[in-house]
Amino acid sequence: MENRALGAGAFLLTLKLPLPEFPHPGKFLHIKPTSEGSDPLLRRAFSIFDCDPGRGTVDVLYKVFGRGSAILSRVPAGHQLDLLGPLGEGFPIPDGDRNLIMVGGGVGIPPVYLLAKYCLMHGHAAAKITFLAGFGTAAESCMSDRVGTLPIELKISTDDGSQGHRGFVTDLLRAHLSTAAATTVFACGPEPMLQAVQNLSREFKVPAFLSLESIMPCGVGTCLGCVVKKDGEEKYLRVCREGPVFSADEVEL
Numbered sequence: 001m002e003n004r005a006l007g008a009g010a011f012l013l014t015l016k017l018p019l020p021e022f023p024h025p026g027k028f029l030h031i032k033p034t035s036e037g038s039d040p041l042l043r044r045a046f047s048i049f050d051c052d053p054g055r056g057t058v059d060v061l062y063k064v065f066g067r068g069s070a071i072l073s074r075v076p077a078g079h080q081l082d083l084l085g086p087l088g089e090g091f092p093i094p095d096g097d098r099n100l101i102m103v104g105g106g107v108g109i110p111p112v113y114l115l116a117k118y119c120l121m122h123g124h125a126a127a128k129i130t131f132l133a134g135f136g137t138a139a140e141s142c143m144s145d146r147v148g149t150l151p152i153e154l155k156i157s158t159d160d161g162s163q164g165h166r167g168f169v170t171d172l173l174r175a176h177l178s179t180a181a182a183t184t185v186f187a188c189g190p191e192p193m194l195q196a197v198q199n200l201s202r203e204f205k206v207p208a209f210l211s212l213e214s215i216m217p218c219g220v221g222t223c224l225g226c227v228v229k230k231d232g233e234e235k236y237l238r239v240c241r242e243g244p245v246f247s248a249d250e251v252e253l
């Protein structure tokens, strides 16, 4: 493995993880560093950001958030990690006729980037894919550098206006939904952003799929530590097993 600091607290982890095929976009890895003994006790969930089946590598883009990710950021190159995956149910693969809007908030970019790349590889017209990326400040937009290498439209928003649109990425989504026809939205980011995407999908009556980022103690469906309420029912869904991707009308955020 390699661990590279990108700036603004973000890191790119490259893992030698030979997978038989291109991982389904939206699936995640459950990772525990072993370089500092049994700390952290539990694995943490990270989306698959990118892969290179030729080199047998998988990339993870992450930001130092708390203890587990801070320890991960200190793991030296060549070290082994305790890892489970790919886990979960990823995004439904859209058909080529629809316009796709990918919405990534900060470290929510990875799964939607992988979906955009997958769609391009499988013949989806680049002109039909728009990527909206939102950050706190321009410094954090280093996380969208790889999205910028895809031949698709990329629009950036920052909360403080230091790059792109000043305001929320969902402002850009509202503007797009006002004009684009036959659109499907795919989103990952902080919960308030996903709530706003859910509201917009209802207002504009377009399908939307949301990748949720709950705390995942076990990652495999046994502890019930990650559940989300099913919309309109007294029933809960496990984000790690039934998700992390859900249709926006399926869950109550």
Ligand SMILES: Cc1cc2nc3c(=O)[nH]c(=O)nc-3n(C[C@H](O)[C@H](O)[C@H](O)COP(=O)(O)OP(=O)(O)OC[C@H]3O[C@@H](n4cnc5c(N)ncnc54)[C@H](O)[C@@H]3O)c2cc1C
Residues within 6 Å of the ligand: 028, 040, 041, 042, 044, 045, 046, 047, 048, 060, 061, 062, 063, 064, 065, 066, 067, 068, 069, 070, 107, 108, 110, 212, 213, 214, 215, 216, 217, 244
């Ligand atoms: C499907 C999915 C995909 C994700 N993809 C990404 C991604 O691509 N990039 C990214 O940056 N983030 C991603 N995340 C978020 C990432 O999982 C969290 O940022 C990460 O778990 C934070 O862990 P931490 O230890 O740094 O933070 P902390 O806040 O320290 O830990 C997070 C939570 O884990 C629990 N916890 C912490 N320590 C322990 C312990 N010792 N024992 C038991 N529980 C403990 C606590 O309840 C705590 O609130 C994803 C999350 C999910 C669910």
Ligand code: FES
Residues within 6 Å of the ligand: 215, 216, 217, 218, 219, 220, 221, 222, 223, 224, 225, 226, 227, 238, 239, 240, 241
């Ligand atoms: S993390 Fe344990 S059930 Fe989902």
